[in-house]
Amino acid sequence: MCMSCYETALSGAAGIDPCLCGAPKTQAAMRRLEADLSRRAFLGGSAAVVGMFAGFGLQPREVRAQAPGQPLLLTNLRYFDGTGSQLQEGRDILVRDGRIEALPPAGQGPAEAQRIDCGGRAVIPGLIDAHWHSTLVGVSQIVALTQDLGFVHLMSGREAGATLMRGFTTVRDVGGPAFGLKLAIDQGAVAGPRIFPSGAMLSQTSGHGDFRLPSELPRMPGDPASYSERIGAAAIADGRDEVLRRAREQLMKGASQLKIMAGGGVASRYDPLDATQYLEEEMEAAVRAAADWGTYVCAHVYTSKGIQRAVRAGVKSIEHGQLADSETIRMMRDEGAWWSIQPFLADEDANPYTDPASIAKQRQVAEGTVRAFEEGRAEGVRMAFGTDILFNPAGAASQGRQLSKLARFMSPLEALRMATGDAGELLSLSGPRSPYAGRLGVIAEGALADLLVTDGDPATDLSFLGDPDNTLRLIMKGGRIHKDTL
Template sequence: MCLACCEAIESGQAVINPCLCGAPETQAAMQRIEADISRRQLLGGAAAVMGLFAGFGLAPREVRAQSAGRPVVLTNLRFFDGVTLAMQSGRDIVIEGGRITGLPATGTGPSEAEVIDCGGRSVTPGLIDCHWHATLVGISQIAALTQDIGWVHLMAGREAGATLMRGFTTVRDTGGPVFGLKLAIDQGAVAGPRIFPSGAMLSQTSGHGDFRLLNALPRMPGNPADYTEKTGVAAIADGRDEVLRRTREQLMKGASQIKIMAGGGVASPYDPLDTAQYTLDEMRAAVEAAADWGTYVCAHVYTPTGIMRCVEAGVRSIEHGQLADTATIRAMAAAGVWWSIQPFLADEDANQYSDPRSQAKQQQVADGTVRAFQEGKAEGVNMAFGTDVLFNPRGAATQGRQLGKLTRFMPPLEALRMATGAAGELLAMSGERAPYQGQLGVIAEGAFADVLVWDGDPATDLAFIADPDTNLRLIMKDGRILKEQL
């Protein structure tokens, strides 16, 4: 403190402020420090981070960034815009500043540009998986419940890079401690997709998110939180007050939407599939808290009873729902509720379970999958694609093949729209809580420049998406080229 300041305080002309955090001088000093730290990180610290993560395959794999002040033009292509159910041609795609800035007639774009010849190939928006678990997909269930959380996050970082290389440039994470991974991706320290995080999954006691062992019961007020709660995988909340608290905690952490468990599940051992979970009042508590923050609630649920309760409570997105009956599907359509649905077919790509109870529940869900897709489409429900690959390291690589399976239920471009334009509409329901402000899942002026170039014709089939190593020729996320094999 300066001498004049000390004299003023001693004479009574000024008082001591024990906290100078808000003082203009302090704020200016902090801005200078932060600017210097950012510069040092850019010049030196970032290189150290890249080296640290390179051994785990986490370092960004950017081929090249857009030249400063110079747009990129993709030409000689046919494209699916994510909305119109037809391939379009005769246009170029102009990209500048991480956005698509124009779709001019071929050869009429800006003259001073970097031109990329796509060789007549198919171009699509970056793919979106609306039901993904970035921290839980690449490890086993026992590992998720017992291993050091640092290891869990490193495995998640590795899988995030693989997810991006499959062409999935955005995911909606529907449960898990993903906030740190999202931050690392957004800052460029780790390669991965954009993440719309839910944070911890909210579950009642005995619900689908309650993974405690039976010997942990009864839970008393003074007991410490379970491991899955401490690490942010799930949050057990009973009663309106507790649901409000846990919902608000996830919003405080940066959740773009809230995930609740509204019915029994396959992976959890103690909750039968037919059970309804959370009372109407508890659900409404989560919906109200989310609405106060301008966002919405999505719900894991399979059965008509659970789905109808969700619709009545104001839940905006049903996750799974393969056991819905006709009346329930029509109620979803009438309420404008989204259906985030997965091709659960109990086939070779399904999540693997050793518990006979889980195996039986998995088959029950598979039996309802075909009818759910067919009736949902026929009744005009808003449907978006997701995979829900969970505790399945080998299954993660099937992400694109899962999308291809939708052609069993609808034409290829309709299926592709579920993973692009329609998925983007679902993400947009996060409003101001969306971590990325702009259109996703479309090739349109002003949209994020997340663009893929493929060998294959999506108007005919989507089988080629199952083999991105061979067929995915260019990956662009936010205007940056991460892979080019044209």
């Protein structure tokens, strides 16, 4: 009711209707005004939201997808297929519906294909980091364990986009609350790599995944979970029954594999590096829970005793393992266990520590790294590349440079294979729990179309991976082009 109507009602006048509030023309005008105000509010709010996300690097990227039914044909190239020992020539790469449909002889692709001239450059499969922490790499440990979780997830979204722009189109997340980030990437809300999530790291009390302070002990029956457990970074489980429960929870959330802590670590302050963690029957409980879901367990561990216990329990992937002796390395080979190993060299790219105990442990691991690579390769252990850059926002940018360091221990293409075809084989152990259907890490018919076009020559040197902004000219994930500066 307008003011004139209100005053008329108060005066007691009857039979007179001086107000046009109910008139059709007035109502139509009011609807137009409301719509305009709503549109302005929506645009202003949208701008604010986009601005907020842009500030974190999460603004929508320009992504080029294939026109429906129209294939892409990469021409004028050399390529590494992810499995061989040399670059191949004389073929083009035909991409349709997110997959590599064929590798036709050069110049013989379908006429209707949209052509991309690679200018004689090298094409390699999208890179795979088999030991990554999507939500724990872009923040410090104190931030991860004390700051608002929304902020941590926003930072992980920003880092996901940066990871993809470094050429890593797939990562195996081996600990942390990455399920939401994975969903956002898969739905196209955020740019980032494919994620094979482990969920919370399973740890015994006092283990490498127990982030509590001594002042929080003892935890009595009925006490609430610790903060790191509540946010899904870790799950403390003691005894067979509790390990089964926590393992099944991660599988319920969508874990593609499980991660257990089988020994001490460098970053943790309260568990010695030489500590063996989890009894064999506890490890077997996690392995059986995973096997019942058609997948496997990977284990954080450095020492021979811990590795041997994990392998006997059925663990399929040893994470780190730089302190393994010759007997243990041969055992890994004989049992078919994978060695997910990192170039821990205590150099300028190492995770930073201020605690003298952690610095000493880091130095000890670095001393074992060279021998681990050399003897592991000599004995024929299956190896996959990973970085384990952790709580180190500045260090995340070294991801590609870490891979290039492997050329110190082997030929460049052998090193590249550890981050492409070999890593793809490791990820395939997830079986029916794999979130993505199709081969990864290879350029082959039927494989997912994850491709990088680079100015570098991977047959002679991998240093170009340390400068992805300038050397990666095209980045394709699942047939969608996320970067093109050809």
